[in-house]
Amino acid sequence: MRNKNTSCTGNNLPRLVRPAIMGALLIRPMHGYEISKTLEDMGIFGKEGADLSGIYRALNQLQKEGKLVGKLEKSSTAPAKKTYSLTQSGKDCLCCWKSTLNSYKSQIDSVLNLLNKK
Amino acid sequence: MRNKNTSCTGNNLPRLVRPAIMGALLIRPMHGYEISKTLEDMGIFGKEGADLSGIYRALNQLQKEGKLVGKLEKSSTAPAKKTYSLTQSGKDCLCCWKSTLNSYKSQIDSVLNLLNKK
DNA sequence: AATGCTATATGTATAATTCATATATTTGAA
DNA sequence: TTCAAATATATGAATTATACATATAGCATT
Numbered sequence: 001m002r003n004k005n006t007s008c009t010g011n012n013l014p015r016l017v018r019p020a021i022m023g024a025l026l027i028r029p030m031h032g033y034e035i036s037k038t039l040e041d042m043g044i045f046g047k048e049g050a051d052l053s054g055i056y057r058a059l060n061q062l063q064k065e066g067k068l069v070g071k072l073e074k075s076s077t078a079p080a081k082k083t084y085s086l087t088q089s090g091k092d093c094l095c096c097w098k099s100t101l102n103s104y105k106s107q108i109d110s111v112l113n114l115l116n117k118k
Numbered sequence: 119m120r121n122k123n124t125s126c127t128g129n130n131l132p133r134l135v136r137p138a139i140m141g142a143l144l145i146r147p148m149h150g151y152e153i154s155k156t157l158e159d160m161g162i163f164g165k166e167g168a169d170l171s172g173i174y175r176a177l178n179q180l181q182k183e184g185k186l187v188g189k190l191e192k193s194s195t196a197p198a199k200k201t202y203s204l205t206q207s208g209k210d211c212l213c214c215w216k217s218t219l220n221s222y223k224s225q226i227d228s229v230l231n232l233l234n235k236k
Numbered sequence: 237a238a239t240g241c242t243a244t245a246t247g248t249a250t251a252a253t254t255c256a257t258a259t260a261t262t263t264g265a266a
Numbered sequence: 267t268t269c270a271a272a273t274a275t276a277t278g279a280a281t282t283a284t285a286c287a288t289a290t291a292g293c294a295t296t
Contacts, residue, residue, distance in 0.1 A: 008214035013222045014132045014252080014283060016229060023232030033243050044228045051285060056244060058283095080292095081243065098233050101226050104131045108219050108226075110162045111134060114141030115216050132252060132283080151274050169254060174276060176252095198261095199274065 012045050017058050019097040020044055022067065022090055029085035031073075032056050059084060067093050135176050137215040138162055140185065140208055147203035149191075150174050177202060185211050 024035045032055055040049030059082075062068045067090035070082040086094070142153045150173055158167030177200075180186045185208035188200040204212070 008137070008211040008218055012284085013225050016225060017283085019233065020229050023229055023235075026232060026235050031243075042228055042232075044225055052243090053245075053286080054284065057246090060245090094233055098230065101230050101233070105223055105226055107131050107134060107162055108223055110160055111138050111141055112216065112219050114144060114160075115137065115212055115219070117141075117144050135252085149274075151272095170274090171255080171276075172253065174274095178276090 012050065016044070017050055017054055018062065019094065019101065020050070021055060021058055021062065022086060022094050022097070025068065025084060025086050025090075026094070029083050031081040031083045032059050033081075035059075035084075062090070066090075134162070135168055135172055136180065137212065137219065138168070139173060139176055139180065140204060140212050140215070143186065143202060143204050143208075144212070147201050149199040149201045150177050151199070153177075153202075180208070184208075 020039055021035055024030060024038045027038070030038065033052070036049060036052050036055050039045060044050070059068065059070070063070050063084070067087055068084045069087055070084045072080060072082050074080045138157055139153055142148060142156045145156070148156065150170070154167060154170050154173050157163060162168070177186065177188070181188050181202070185205055186202045187205055188202045190198060190200050192198050
């Protein structure tokens with residue numbers, strides 16, 4: 001059954017995956033699975049964490065846009081990983097995201113004000 | 119040119135149109151164009167306000183879902199309007215939206231905390 | 237041997253958004 | 267008085283994001 005987010009029971013906030021990923025990479029360079037676990041531990045996307053496939057897709061997109069670079073690390077003892085780090089362009093983008101996220105918050109506050117009327 | 123919202127320059131917050139519309143209807147029953155102007159005046163979706171076509175689409179969906187009822191008002195002196203009001207189901211939904219929006223805010227705060235690291 | 241975790245990726249369906257466009261009436265300005 | 271702008275609703279089409287399923291594969295534990 002799809003469709004859990006169409007109504008007022010909305011789970012995750014769309015468009016938050018990208019800045020969340022990039023924020024995680026501010027801590028240190030990480031690979032996708034590690035990013036997913038980090039965000040899950042922080043509880044950003046609820047108890048179940050963000051969808052892994054969405055994270056991998058976003059990572060590939062962000063790389064295509066030049067905001068991240070991924071380095072493939074092969075290993076004989078573990079599955080291959082791609083460790084991503086922020087580029088300068090990615091860091092600039094994060095700065096922009098800061099004001100975007102603050103503007104999201106004030107938009108939400110405006111709606112909440114409406115909902116608390118009366 | 120499309121594509122203004124894909125990156126960190128994100129404009130409108132998705133999934134905010136529906137609770138915003140329903141919140142406006144808490145003030146009083148209104149028709150679509152009036153809702154659009156009300157939200158625009160409140161600056162919820164930036165200076166340019168929300169896209170009108172999106173509002174009309176959401177109104178029709180919300181009506182289909184039983185959260186609103188629309189009453190067509192024909193007039194000899196003005197274009198026909200559809201005045202919408204919240205149903206009980208719509209009011210229940212709004213209550214749910216309140217906690218959803220607060221959870222959105224805390225998700226955003228978590229990401230902002232990441233971005234402010236160092 | 238079987239399960240579960242680590243690790244990445246794609247296919248597909250759906251939902252939401254954006255922009256363009258169509259239609260029709262009314263009001264105000266040049 | 268003609269033309270533009272505002273009021274009012276709606277649909278078509280493209281894009282983006284999300285969600286869920288699924289595929290693959292190595293490693294660790296029981």
